Amino acid sequence: MTDLSTNEIQQHFPLFDSALAEFIHEHGESKVFESGSVLMKPGQFFKYAMLIVNGRVKLYREGEEGEEYFMYFLEPGSACALSMMCMARSQSSTVMAIALEETEIIMIPMQYMDTLMRNYPSWYHFVIETYRSRFEEMLTVVDQIAFKNMDERLDWYLKRQADTLGKNLMLTHQQIANDINSSREVVSRLLKKMEKTGRITMERNSIRWNG
Amino acid sequence: MTDLSTNEIQQHFPLFDSALAEFIHEHGESKVFESGSVLMKPGQFFKYAMLIVNGRVKLYREGEEGEEYFMYFLEPGSACALSMMCMARSQSSTVMAIALEETEIIMIPMQYMDTLMRNYPSWYHFVIETYRSRFEEMLTVVDQIAFKNMDERLDWYLKRQADTLGKNLMLTHQQIANDINSSREVVSRLLKKMEKTGRITMERNSIRWNG
DNA sequence: GGGGAGTTGTGACAAAAATCACACAATAGT
DNA sequence: ACTATTGTGTGATTTTTGTCACAACTCCCC
Numbered sequence: 001m002t003d004l005s006t007n008e009i010q011q012h013f014p015l016f017d018s019a020l021a022e023f024i025h026e027h028g029e030s031k032v033f034e035s036g037s038v039l040m041k042p043g044q045f046f047k048y049a050m051l052i053v054n055g056r057v058k059l060y061r062e063g064e065e066g067e068e069y070f071m072y073f074l075e076p077g078s079a080c081a082l083s084m085m086c087m088a089r090s091q092s093s094t095v096m097a098i099a100l101e102e103t104e105i106i107m108i109p110m111q112y113m114d115t116l117m118r119n120y121p122s123w124y125h126f127v128i129e130t131y132r133s134r135f136e137e138m139l140t141v142v143d144q145i146a147f148k149n150m151d152e153r154l155d156w157y158l159k160r161q162a163d164t165l166g167k168n169l170m171l172t173h174q175q176i177a178n179d180i181n182s183s184r185e186v187v188s189r190l191l192k193k194m195e196k197t198g199r200i201t202m203e204r205n206s207i208r209w210n211g
Numbered sequence: 212m213t214d215l216s217t218n219e220i221q222q223h224f225p226l227f228d229s230a231l232a233e234f235i236h237e238h239g240e241s242k243v244f245e246s247g248s249v250l251m252k253p254g255q256f257f258k259y260a261m262l263i264v265n266g267r268v269k270l271y272r273e274g275e276e277g278e279e280y281f282m283y284f285l286e287p288g289s290a291c292a293l294s295m296m297c298m299a300r301s302q303s304s305t306v307m308a309i310a311l312e313e314t315e316i317i318m319i320p321m322q323y324m325d326t327l328m329r330n331y332p333s334w335y336h337f338v339i340e341t342y343r344s345r346f347e348e349m350l351t352v353v354d355q356i357a358f359k360n361m362d363e364r365l366d367w368y369l370k371r372q373a374d375t376l377g378k379n380l381m382l383t384h385q386q387i388a389n390d391i392n393s394s395r396e397v398v399s400r401l402l403k404k405m406e407k408t409g410r411i412t413m414e415r416n417s418i419r420w421n422g
Numbered sequence: 423g424g425g426g427a428g429t430t431g432t433g434a435c436a437a438a439a440a441t442c443a444c445a446c447a448a449t450a451g452t
Numbered sequence: 453a454c455t456a457t458t459g460t461g462t463g464a465t466t467t468t469t470g471t472c473a474c475a476a477c478t479c480c481c482c
Contacts, residue, residue, distance in 0.1 A: 061350060063358040071353075085343035094350055117328060117335050124328050124335065131342045132296040138349045139272060139306070142282075145356040146392050147274040150439070172459065181357050183440055188460060204448060204459065361469070383429065394470055399430060415429065415478060 002106055003030040004053065009106075012053050012077050015129065020120040024051075028106040033099040040082065040097035048107035050080040055103025056164065060179065061095050069145075070157070070179035071095065072137045073164045081134040084127060100165075153180055154190050158200065162209035169207045213317055214241040215264065220317075223264050223288050226340070231331040235262075239317040244310040251293065251308035259318035261291040266314025267375065271307050271390065280356075281368070281390035282306070283348045284375045292345040295338060311376075364391055365401050369411065373420035380418045 002009070002025050009021040016024070029048075033039060039050065039057060057074040059082075074080055074097070082095060108116075116123040144153050157180050161169050177187045191207070194200045201208040213220070213236050220232040227235070240259075244250060250261065250268060268285040270293075285291055285308070293306060319327075327334040355364050368391050372380050388398045402418070405411045412419040 061353055067358050069357040114332060121325060142272055146280040147278050
């Protein structure tokens, strides 16, 4: 039983029809993650599909030697595609997911998946759409790493951050370097250039995106 | 109506139960693609889900300036995840799929998706598994490009080729360079090194993978 | 048997990015 | 107010990768 009413669920997830919202209201479980807490980590198994109601989650890939690479954000109204896939096969996750703010989530136990798929068409439309958009997003990530130089990748990275977190980005050069698997010095120099063209404004611990 | 019997369909797709195989036998359409033909290209809209019965399909990403990056193969018994996502594409850079051999495919018209999802649990299990495995594969591709140097990426590339196409790889250095978005000279030099360690043996137009 | 197209080998050089070394500014904590 | 920590700026150097130039080699075809 969720904390949210059927109506509230439909407001957050417009693709759901009312029968589905009702079902999720009944059988889903609300959970709040503190800012900074880990929703998902390599090797973890899933018993729930996770729907983001409020807050923001950052997903990134971890390399064998502790490298990181930022993949994408989960925003309110979206679902964690990986939780659904892994759950379906009781497979372990291979990425990290961290709450950037206090994040409210509806967790749907995996035992209901068959019922949902069978009886709620708007559920599997939602599932397919979730997969599709994440897959598409992964493709754009591949484009960037495979085809672009650091300066373009940095620009694209900052744009994405600004799009979902706002134009005032509380990021240090080191954090950025981690996210795009580069080094602090390289990022510093490139940011300097971007500041000269007016694309960003820099302050200590933060960057303002001017677009 | 497919060329394949219900039984044959089940043999190629072991996850399907007999009711599903029967349905696909009835409503699917068989199609054979010649070696080298394009199954999927930028900007295309899909009216069918595509299941690979025989043959081999290569998927790769195309960049804005004609660069390429090899993603993965589709093998018999698998499905094209992207075709299932029935997406309307808008972006300029997207995915190419090319038959490497004569390839036999079952095409299921999109109009049956709802019925399949609703009435055939083994269908959506198959769909989810298809998405999951492709997503997982994309993640390993990201790992390689983001974290590894050319020599390791080349090694991994050849290993994957050998795994699905056999140990005798009919590839020129130029083709390899295209697939991993590098240059012919770089590939030549790295291959030379790999030959010295005995990991491969080189001949004109082909490379033997010794593992 | 002599082009010609496609493939491979290699040195020299250029460009991109990572690494090293260090200076210095801002801030937090005591 | 003083020190320790963290964040930023910048030159010098190295590593990795891409580019250019060119030679040689194989194969096919006439």
